[in-house]
Amino acid sequence: MINRSLLRYQLKTKKRSMFFFSIALLLWGFMITALYPTVSDLQGFSDYWTDFPDTFKNLFGGHEVNILKPEGYITLEYYQLFLPIILAAFALGFAAFCVVKARENGTMEILFTHPIERWRYALTSFLSMSAGLAVLSVVGVGSVMLTARIFGIDLDYLGQLKFIVLIYFFVLALGSIGLLASCGLNKAGQVYAVGITLLAASYLVNFLSNNWSFFGVIDHAFLYYYYDPYGLMTQAGFQWFSIIYYGVIIAFSAFLSTYTLQRRDIAI
Amino acid sequence: MSERVIVTENLTKYYGKTLGVSGLSFEVHGGEIFGYLGPNGAGKTTTLRLLVGLLHPTSGGGTVLGFDLGRRSLDIRERVGYIPGDVHLFDDLTGRQALQLLDSLRPSRSAVLMRELVDRFELDVSRKIKEYSSGNKQKLTIIQAFMHDPDLLILDEPTSALDPLMRHRFYELLREFKTRGKSTFISSHVLPEMDQICDWVGIIRSGSLVTVEDIKNLSAKKLRHATFTLTEEPPPHMLDFTSARLTRQDGLEFKAEIPGEMDPFIKELARLHVIDLQISHASLEEIFLEFYTGEGGE
Numbered sequence: 001m002i003n004r005s006l007l008r009y010q011l012k013t014k015k016r017s018m019f020f021f022s023i024a025l026l027l028w029g030f031m032i033t034a035l036y037p038t039v040s041d042l043q044g045f046s047d048y049w050t051d052f053p054d055t056f057k058n059l060f061g062g063h064e065v066n067i068l069k070p071e072g073y074i075t076l077e078y079y080q081l082f083l084p085i086i087l088a089a090f091a092l093g094f095a096a097f098c099v100v101k102a103r104e105n106g107t108m109e110i111l112f113t114h115p116i117e118r119w120r121y122a123l124t125s126f127l128s129m130s131a132g133l134a135v136l137s138v139v140g141v142g143s144v145m146l147t148a149r150i151f152g153i154d155l156d157y158l159g160q161l162k163f164i165v166l167i168y169f170f171v172l173a174l175g176s177i178g179l180l181a182s183c184g185l186n187k188a189g190q191v192y193a194v195g196i197t198l199l200a201a202s203y204l205v206n207f208l209s210n211n212w213s214f215f216g217v218i219d220h221a222f223l224y225y226y227y228d229p230y231g232l233m234t235q236a237g238f239q240w241f242s243i244i245y246y247g248v249i250i251a252f253s254a255f256l257s258t259y260t261l262q263r264r265d266i267a268i
Numbered sequence: 269m270s271e272r273v274i275v276t277e278n279l280t281k282y283y284g285k286t287l288g289v290s291g292l293s294f295e296v297h298g299g300e301i302f303g304y305l306g307p308n309g310a311g312k313t314t315t316l317r318l319l320v321g322l323l324h325p326t327s328g329g330g331t332v333l334g335f336d337l338g339r340r341s342l343d344i345r346e347r348v349g350y351i352p353g354d355v356h357l358f359d360d361l362t363g364r365q366a367l368q369l370l371d372s373l374r375p376s377r378s379a380v381l382m383r384e385l386v387d388r389f390e391l392d393v394s395r396k397i398k399e400y401s402s403g404n405k406q407k408l409t410i411i412q413a414f415m416h417d418p419d420l421l422i423l424d425e426p427t428s429a430l431d432p433l434m435r436h437r438f439y440e441l442l443r444e445f446k447t448r449g450k451s452t453f454i455s456s457h458v459l460p461e462m463d464q465i466c467d468w469v470g471i472i473r474s475g476s477l478v479t480v481e482d483i484k485n486l487s488a489k490k491l492r493h494a495t496f497t498l499t500e501e502p503p504p505h506m507l508d509f510t511s512a513r514l515t516r517q518d519g520l521e522f523k524a525e526i527p528g529e530m531d532p533f534i535k536e537l538a539r540l541h542v543i544d545l546q547i548s549h550a551s552l553e554e555i556f557l558e559f560y561t562g563e564g565g566e
Binding site: 003004005006009012013105106107109110111112113114115116117263265266267 | 283317320321322323324342343345346348350352354355356357358360361368369370372373374376409412
């Protein structure tokens with residue numbers, strides 16, 4: 001189904017990028033988690049958050065979040081916005097690198113004059129992006145778990161493991177849409193624009209829907225509606241519906257990517 | 269007649285509303301080297317990309333090695349070696365890694381000639397491609413195109429970055445392939461070299477084929493040059509040739525460009541007292557220019 005040499009080439013080429021993203025996530029995860037013991041006992045910190053209007057709280061992760069719990073603190077400072085943005089940047093960069101940049105820089109021309117099916121290339125690109133995102137998802141959350149252990153923070157590790165699955169599916173869904181854009185569009189910048197717009201619009205609609213029920217209906221169609229790190233980490237059970245939703249987006253986008261790449265001209 | 273390795277029928281490609289190529293119909297036979305000539309933007313690269321399935325034709329079609337262009341592209345690419353016009357490779361890989369990557373995409377044919385070609389073109393494959401000069405990048409594209417011993421070569425300006433020695437080695441390699449019955453479809457701007465190696469040439473202008481000719485016939489029936497010297501100055505009306513364009517070179521020495529048949533020129537020249545006459549065929553370059561500026565043009 002996939003071409004292993006191509007998979008190795010894509011991961012090898014993005015090795016340096018993955019390294020720097022990992023360092024960034026490790027440092028940020030360590031810094032944010034390490035700060036928690038110093039703020040957890042500060043009543044003023046809790047009061048500060050409590051005094052915020054709900055609309056403002058919703059902008060940062062929801063008014064029901066308890067900032068004095070480690071899960072709440074990590075959600076607000078890291079999981080709600082920073083981690084998805086960092087992983088989305090990597091996913092979109094990877095998606096653009098695999099197809100639209102290869103087309104722009106001419107390497108795709110030489111690849112596709114060899115006997116490799118385009119659907120196989122698209123699928124291989126999808127899997128290499130998935131592998132890269134899996135590593136970064138584990139690093140991103142793993143840095144929090146490790147730091148929490150070092151500083152003796154009472155963090156529910158099962159909740160963290162559940163969150164790794166959620167964030168992975170979330171950014172893979174966005175990356176798959178990015179891959180589809182990469183197969184269908186002509187410039188890397190257009191792929192980034194699609195991905196960033198989608199992420200921002202999704203966050204905005206989710207924020208609006210948390211404050212005004214009018215937006216609730218359309219919110220169901222966007223990625224952020226199904227992304228609830230605090231709920232996942234603090235409640236029993238698993239958010240299977242979110243995974244199924246992201247899974248459908250991933251499968252649909254991956255299929256459309258192969259179809260789009262098959263149909264289009266490679267070099268103009 | 270040997271087997272037809274490339275057949276196109278009204279092959280047409282539009283990029284949106286912009287014409288790439290229109291109504292291309294030609295054939296290339298086994299064991300031939302077919303030169304594809306035309307100025308920048310004429311549609312050469314578009315044609316080559318259509319043949320290897322990088323582009324989908326807007327209309328028309330054809331076969332390469334007996335396989336339909338639209339439906340059997342994978343079978344075509346299995347048997348074809350291709351050199352792109354713009355050399356872009358995998359900058360972060362070494363030459364060896366790039367060749368191994370491309371080799372892995374063709375599992376049914378091993379890269380039997382890789383080692384020999386690397387030696388022949390004196391390429392250091394242990395270095396990263398981003399450190400290569402443009403000439404070395406070109407060598408790498410040549411090696412990847414030839415290393416699987418393909419049945420057909422489709423080459424887009426393959427020597428543009430090579431030095432004269434490497435060009436010589438490249439054409440030597442091409443001739444060896446030809447003697448083994450392999451076919452080549454090559455586009456180039458280096459017309460004197462095409463003159464030396466091609467059996468047939470196609471000339472494309474503004475997306476349409478102007479002519480496809482056996483190179484020997486093309487030279488024979490098209491432009492010739494004659495230089496002749498007269499014994500005395502003739503009356504002016506005697507120098508009004510209808511069969512040729514005359515220009516005075518030096519004193520009584522004239523140069524004639526003969527675009528058509530020789531017979532009318534010989535008859536007109538016979539009216540004069542000639543003491544010396546030299547006739548030569550035009551070079552491919554001159555023929556090419558004639559098609560763009562003279563009667564061959566649209």
